Amino acid sequence: MIKNEIEFILNDKLIKIKDIDTNVTVLNYLRINRKLTGTKEGCASGDCGACTAVTAELNNNKLKYKSINTCITFLYNLHGKQLITVENIGKDKLHxxxxxxxxxxxxxxxxxxxxxxxxxxxxxxxxxxxxxxxxxxxxxxxxxxxxxxxxxxxxxxxxxxxxxxDKFSKNEKITIKLLKSINKNDVIINNNKKQFYIPSNLNNLIKETQKLSKFKLLSGGTDLALEVTKQNQDIDTLIYLGNNKDLNYISIKNNYLHIGAATPISDLIPKLKNIYPSFANMFYRYGSIQIRNVATIGGNLASASPIGDSSPALLALNCSLLIQGKKQREVHIKNFFKSYRKTSLKNKEFIKEIKIPILKNC
Ligand SMILES: Cc1cc2nc3c(=O)[nH]c(=O)nc-3n(C[C@H](O)[C@H](O)[C@H](O)COP(=O)(O)OP(=O)(O)OC[C@H]3O[C@@H](n4cnc5c(N)ncnc54)[C@H](O)[C@@H]3O)c2cc1C
Ligand code: FES
Ligand code: FES
Structure with a gap:
């Protein structure tokens, strides 16, 4: 069943939200709605780190902690996660x-x-x-x-x-139980003529993209969120890919590395190290840990920015992209970029996978 609210743990309390603008960032939610002003705004563009908070997500029955830039993370991305803020870590005793x-x-x-x-x-x-x-x-x-x-x-x-x-280690079991209690079905938020979709699997994502006439895909948001925070734009319909289990994977099959388009770069680096160490090393210079914890190669390629760092290496490695619309097609990366910020993605299509050949002697 589709839900019309998100659920996440704010520090140690389970929160449900549906009535906040879908373009609101985590930073503004904390500071304005919750009066948690310990998290600061410096640049609102992911550069200074003043807004850093930490999320915890379930990963193989364990908690995976990630620092994030709350200034460029949309509030509704928090569905299914714990958000830890500076006010909480030293609440009873300094951390x-x-x-x-x-x-x-x-x-x-x-x-x-x-x-x-x-x-x-x-x-x-x-x-x-x-x-x-x-x-x-x-x-x-x-x-x-x-x-x-x-x-x-x-x-x-x-x-x-x-x-x-620390107290988070001591409370780990309780946090895991709370996170498991969160419904993993699709979410659709409707707020003041704006929508935020969280399809939980590939089929539902295809259905939504085919049904909607206009939308923007949101992966890590490290490019897209700046349209809101720096260009003061409103994005009416967002489809969030970050929670989509069918777009979040790394596997090796038939001499190819298959990377789900919504896989964060920080998850990719350890796997890439064994195959293409120099490519993996390049990623240590990609933004910062806060950026790499959410940013994806899918988002980097779809932005088609000439300063995108993943494309030169992917072009050199002869990678191809699995593009998903009603049907799936495979496109060689050299045919993917059309011009400045233009790609061969058609209306209602998205990148599903980046497929990199594993070359010998490389
Ligand atoms: C502080 C900072 C530092 C940065 N440093 C670097 C750097 O060192 N090198 C670099 O190359 N980039 C850098 N970037 C840019 C950005 O982080 C990358 O381009 C990142 O990989 C984008 O991925 P994302 O998942 O955040 O994309 P998003 O912001 O979610 O999306 C970007 C665009 O791609 C579209 N999109 C997203 N996913 C898909 C998909 N699966 N299929 C089709 N379209 C999709 C979105 O609609 C949007 O138009 C930086 C950004 C910031 C804010
Ligand atoms: S306010 Fe500077 S990184 Fe978020
Ligand atoms: S900017 Fe003043 S203590 Fe860091």
Missing amino acids: PVQQAMIDNDGSQCGFCTPGFVMAMFGMYKNKIKPTNNNIDEYLAGNLCRCTGYKAIKNAARKMYSYGKN
Whole structure:
């Protein structure tokens, strides 16, 4: 049955929402609707990290934590996830990452601090070893204009010495149970003549795209959301692909790497490392961890921007794309791009898969 509301856990409470504008970002929802103003707005374009929060999603019965830029994440993307904000992590007692920031003088004016704390929290929850490289990788999406990075990096280096288990580890079973209780059916939000669709599988996605006359597909939103936050546009109908299980996969079959179009780049990197290490390394310079945690290759290709970083490598690797409309067709990448920001995608079609040949001696 189709639901008309989304459900997610805001810190530790299950929330249902249906009556908020479908173009509202997580950041504005937190600050305006919930008065949770710890999460800051610096740039509203995913560049400064001041708005960083962390999501937890179910993955093989475990929680997978991801730092995100709330300024370019639409509220309704949160369906089925937990959102953790800076107010909550140290509610009863300072979190190890917060204590480390204090003891290492990691903050001056404090504007960037909640973002850094949450980026560090994302690193902590993923149990990342605090080496120089790893700290750079996890904090590269956060800017500070007064403290300087030395003190902040020292805090990251020492955060585990303040405790390796936090309240989130202790509450893991409860969180998993709550996330499992969320209905995984399709969602359609209708609000003030705007719609937000969350088809849960490929068939339902095909049905919706064939039925609707005008819509925009939303994967990570790291290109699309800027139309709202920077260009002040309204997007009437959004179809969110991020929760679609049939577009979220990586597999190897018959000497091809098959990547579901909605697979986040951060999930792809570890798999790509064994096949094309230089291509995988290139992705460490792609935006920041907050961007890579949600951004997809599908979105990068469909944007058809000449500065898109995945296309040169994919062209060199002779990849092809599975394009899905009423029927499916395969298009070689060299025939996919038509001109500046123009592709061969027809009305009602979307990218379903990126198919990369696994070449020997590469
Ligand atoms: C701070 C920042 C840093 C960035 N750094 C880089 C960088 O280093 N290199 C780089 O190349 N890019 C970068 N980008 C741009 C962006 O992150 C990438 O292009 C990203 O891969 C887009 O993917 P997405 O899933 O977020 O796409 P979305 O924003 O969801 O979608 C982008 C476009 O593709 C369409 N679309 C999405 N999925 C599909 C699909 N499956 N089929 C058909 N159409 C689809 C959407 O309708 C939209 O028009 C950056 C962006 C930001 C904000
Ligand atoms: S406000 Fe700068 S990244 Fe979100
Ligand atoms: S402490 Fe002022 S910007 Fe970082």
